[in-house]
Amino acid sequence: MGRRSLKATRQQEIIVAFYKLAKKEGLENTSIAKIAKAMDVNPSLIIHYFQTKEELIYALIDFILDKYTPIFHVPNKASKTPKTILMEVIDNLFSKKWNTLFDDSLFYGCYALSFRENKIKARYKALLDGLRSKLAELIEDCISDGSLATDNALEAADLIFIILDGAYFYMSLVKDPKLLNEKLSLYKQKALTVLYNHTEIPA
Amino acid sequence: MGRRSLKATRQQEIIVAFYKLAKKEGLENTSIAKIAKAMDVNPSLIIHYFQTKEELIYALIDFILDKYTPIFHVPNKASKTPKTILMEVIDNLFSKKWNTLFDDSLFYGCYALSFRENKIKARYKALLDGLRSKLAELIEDCISDGSLATDNALEAADLIFIILDGAYFYMSLVKDPKLLNEKLSLYKQKALTVLYNHTEIPA
DNA sequence: ATTTTGATTGAACGTTCATTCAATTAAAAT
DNA sequence: ATTTTAATTGAATGAACGTTCAATCAAAAT
Numbered sequence: 001m002g003r004r005s006l007k008a009t010r011q012q013e014i015i016v017a018f019y020k021l022a023k024k025e026g027l028e029n030t031s032i033a034k035i036a037k038a039m040d041v042n043p044s045l046i047i048h049y050f051q052t053k054e055e056l057i058y059a060l061i062d063f064i065l066d067k068y069t070p071i072f073h074v075p076n077k078a079s080k081t082p083k084t085i086l087m088e089v090i091d092n093l094f095s096k097k098w099n100t101l102f103d104d105s106l107f108y109g110c111y112a113l114s115f116r117e118n119k120i121k122a123r124y125k126a127l128l129d130g131l132r133s134k135l136a137e138l139i140e141d142c143i144s145d146g147s148l149a150t151d152n153a154l155e156a157a158d159l160i161f162i163i164l165d166g167a168y169f170y171m172s173l174v175k176d177p178k179l180l181n182e183k184l185s186l187y188k189q190k191a192l193t194v195l196y197n198h199t200e201i202p203a
Numbered sequence: 204m205g206r207r208s209l210k211a212t213r214q215q216e217i218i219v220a221f222y223k224l225a226k227k228e229g230l231e232n233t234s235i236a237k238i239a240k241a242m243d244v245n246p247s248l249i250i251h252y253f254q255t256k257e258e259l260i261y262a263l264i265d266f267i268l269d270k271y272t273p274i275f276h277v278p279n280k281a282s283k284t285p286k287t288i289l290m291e292v293i294d295n296l297f298s299k300k301w302n303t304l305f306d307d308s309l310f311y312g313c314y315a316l317s318f319r320e321n322k323i324k325a326r327y328k329a330l331l332d333g334l335r336s337k338l339a340e341l342i343e344d345c346i347s348d349g350s351l352a353t354d355n356a357l358e359a360a361d362l363i364f365i366i367l368d369g370a371y372f373y374m375s376l377v378k379d380p381k382l383l384n385e386k387l388s389l390y391k392q393k394a395l396t397v398l399y400n401h402t403e404i405p406a
Numbered sequence: 407a408t409t410t411t412g413a414t415t416g417a418a419c420g421t422t423c424a425t426t427c428a429a430t431t432a433a434a435a436t
Numbered sequence: 437a438t439t440t441t442a443a444t445t446g447a448a449t450g451a452a453c454g455t456t457c458a459a460t461c462a463a464a465a466t
Contacts, residue, residue, distance in 0.1 A: 001465040002411025010413085026319045028231050031453065042415050047455060105318030112315050114376070115308030116229045125376040158373075158386075159393055166369025170361075173317070173328040183361075190362055194393075204435040205441025213443085234423060245445050250425060409466075419456070430445070436438080 011049050013039065015063045018056065019106070027109040032056070061110050061120055065127045067102055072134050082141035083148070089138060093164055094188035104172050132157045139195070148195055156194050163191045214252050216242065218266045221259065222309070230312040235259070264313050264323055268330045270305055275337050285344035286351070292341060296367055297391035307375050335360045342398070353398050362397045366390055 017039045022030040032053060036043040050056040074080065074088050092098060114121040135157035142148035150156050167187040174180050220242045225233040235256060239246040253259040277283065277291050295301060317324040338360035345351035353359045370390040377383050 001409080003413070003463045005412065007412090027315075032455090033453075044416080044455080044457090045414060048412095048414080051455095053454065105315060108311060108318070109315040112230075112308060112312040115311070121376055128373060128376065155389070159390075162366055162369035162373060162390060162393075164369065165372045166365035166367065169368045169372060170331060170365060173324055173331065186358070187362075187365060190365075190397075193396075204439080206433045206443070208442065210442090235425090236423075247425080247427090247446080248444060251444080254425095256424065407466100409464105411462100411464080413460100413462075415458105415460070417457095417459100420454100422453070423451080424449105426447105426449070428445105428447095430443100432443070433441085435440075 007049060010045075011059065014046055014049060014056070015059050018060050019063060022060070022106055022109075023103045027106060057110075057113070058119065061113075061123055064102070064106055064110060065123060068127060068131065071098060071101075071131075072138075081147065082138065082145045086138045086142055086148075089135065090160070090188065090191065093160075094167070094184055094191065096184075099168070099171075104168065108172075128161065132161055135160060150195050151197055156197065159194045160191045163187055163194070210252060213248075214262065217249055217252060217259070218262050221263050222266060225263070225309055225312075226306045230309060260313075260316070261322065264316075264326055267305070267309055267313060268326060271330060271334065274301060274304075274334075275341075284350065285341065285348045289341045289345055289351075292338065293363070293391065293394065296363075297370070297387055297394065299387075302371070302374075307371065311375075331364065335364055338363060351398055354400055359397050359400065363394045366394045366397070 014035065018030065018035050021035055021038055025034075032046050033043050036046055046056070050059060071092055072089055074085050077085060080088075110120065111124060114124050132154065136154040139148065139150055139153040139156055143150060143153060164187075167184070171180055171183060174183065217238065221233065221238050224238055224241055228237075235249050236246050239249055249259070253262060274295055275292055277288050280288060283291075313323065314327060317327050335357065339357040342351065342353055342356040342359055346353060346356060367390070370387070374383055374386060377386065
């Protein structure tokens with residue numbers, strides 16, 4: 001009896017509106033009142049679905065971070081060799097697709113919050129570790145397959161993401177698209193060397 | 204005639220108070236009123252020296268970023284070989300000294316602002332490029348010296364900082380100090396391989 | 407038709423915010 | 437001493453903030 005609950009859908013709508021606003025005007029300039037205005041709805045409705053702004057931000061972060069998983073999607077996976085799949089994924093990682101799908105400003109803005117909120121820190125850690133272990137699996141497949149002789153799959157995956165994260169950190173500051181492409185392919189190449197780890201450092 | 208100006212010193216005091224507060228409570232939770240209270244001074248005094256909060260934030264960012272240059276300091280430089288100097292600097296970069304000197308929360312918090320303020324973005328870019336070119340100089344010295352055969356000093360310096368920045372991005376989320384040390388030395392080792400760039404990627 | 411339940415509104419709360427402006431105080435110079 | 441200049445205060449501004457609560461509205465079930 002009684003009215004059907006719209007909780008899940010309304011919450012989603014609110015988060016999407018929050019995301020869009022924060023993307024355009026910055027996380028620190030986005031208030032509950034502004035979100036409500038953008039949705040043409042009363043501010044107290046937002047508080048009704050998320051009790052506090054804190055909860056709303058947690059939800060936003062989940063929304064943002066959940067966007068990162070599909071980066072591992074490879075079409076026609078079944079018909080491809082492990083090596084091909086791995087190379088396609090690495091191509092995806094070091095491509096502008098990745099860059100346009102997500103908003104770096106929000107990603108780093110929320111990352112900065114993680115220093116003050118352990119819940120947020122844990123969420124980011126889980127994302128980064130999840131990405132690493134997924135990439136490690138693909139490398140493992142190549143090792144089993146004999147197409148790679150990498151020592152330590154997880155370590156290699158970690159190093160590749162270290163390079164990737166460092167690369168995007170710097171590239172967010174670079175404007176010239178031509179230079180950006182050059183940089184990106186250099187970084188990708190360097191990341192690939194991680195898979196062939198026989199470099200010796202002279203004493 | 205008239206009273207001596209305290210502008211420079213007062214401004215510095217204000218920025219230091221701002222820095223301390225923002226470090227403890229977060230950039231987004233630090234207001235002019237709070238800074239004034241911490242200094243036991245009237246809020247309007249702060250506005251008197253910095254006309255707007257925007258100006259105050261610019262000054263804070265300069266203050267923060269200026270802290271990064273001394274990382275290149277090496278004692279008794281004159282009596283050391285270029286190779287020794289380079290290795291000491293790289294040791295410094297991949298050490299916790301670097302990590303404790305600066306506040307990552309503020310560094311990333313201000314970095315996030317750079318997406319909305321070109322002035323800030325330019326400041327960060329200048330810092331990162333400055334660090335790279337200084338490291339490149341040290342590498343150049345080793346090449347002239349014959350102690351290194353690196354192809355491209357600036358490219359190598361860039362890659363080392365890519366690894367460094369990616370490393371700190373990830374390590375800010377890691378709590379276990381033992382794991383942190385292991386990671387750090389692995390990343391340093393990988394950064395060093397950049398100086399010996401002969402790794403070939405099989406077709 | 408009435409009851410039940412949840413969606414949504416609207417008004418109000420006290421706080422904090424950045425900023426303004428005039429008034430006051432303190433140190434130099436004449 | 438008086439003038440000049442700058443430091444500093446104190447009161448006030450309006451706007452925005454997150455949150456509260458009671459009131460109303462709309463859809464299901466009886």
